[in-house]
Amino acid sequence: MSVPHFPIHRDQRDNFHDLAAYDLSVDLESIEKQFDKTLLQLVDYIDMLDEPALVQAVIDLNESYQDLLQQQAQAAQCDAELDEIKKRYLQISSAATPVTIDTVRDYIDGTTQIQSLQQFYDDTHQEDFKNIRISNNSNNKRKTRGSAATYGAPLSTERLLTILPYIIDDPTCVVPDDTETEETEDDIQIEGGKIELSCPITCKPFENPMISKKCGHVFDKEGIQIYFNTPDKKKCPQGACGHELTATDFKPDQVMLLRCKINKMKRPTTTENLDTL
């Protein structure tokens, strides 16, 4: 004789709601934090690596990041699935004959039957949920990344991993995937599809590149201090820009700094020569 199953008792329904699959999200979050930390360390010390080592590191990081995104999506899918299964099982359970002194015997001898949650899960799980695709995590990432209107926004992991292969290959290149930013930036900074790694004010290679939050133009900290020598608004030093700015409209440009560091790594001799000029 098989083990009888009973519908969930009314008083137990709240406990049933709390029933959850082992919550992976906390683990995955800490892996992600660890990952971000590794990536930032790589960025900080990027000019200490040689190019092949850097290329390999970025490939490895990209692979693990894709794995992480996939695991996050799977965990989210698993949660959504379990929630839906619980909801359906509660309905079945509520519709079943209540267990009373009069009906309990029928459950025990099998005259009245209800599937166990495990059976119901096994049956429903495969068929109904194959096509669920929950992408909570990647959706959130897209949102933060799409905020191109705020120039100099903190670099997201995803954006870093997108731009790194391009600027490692050519630190002065326009990153093709960066269309959202480039559309508004259009011809600025770019001469013949190249990004200048020197400040238009000081004409020296960037040391502390700063980006204008209003128009996205980049100048060196030193140049900004020279040009914006009063708190009054002045026209953006970039030729046709026309934005009225003050020194407080600028913040460090992490991407430009990265470009410069990689450039230094790739052409150590030329940069040293320039420095001594």
Ligand SMILES: [Zn+2]
């Ligand atoms: Zn400007």
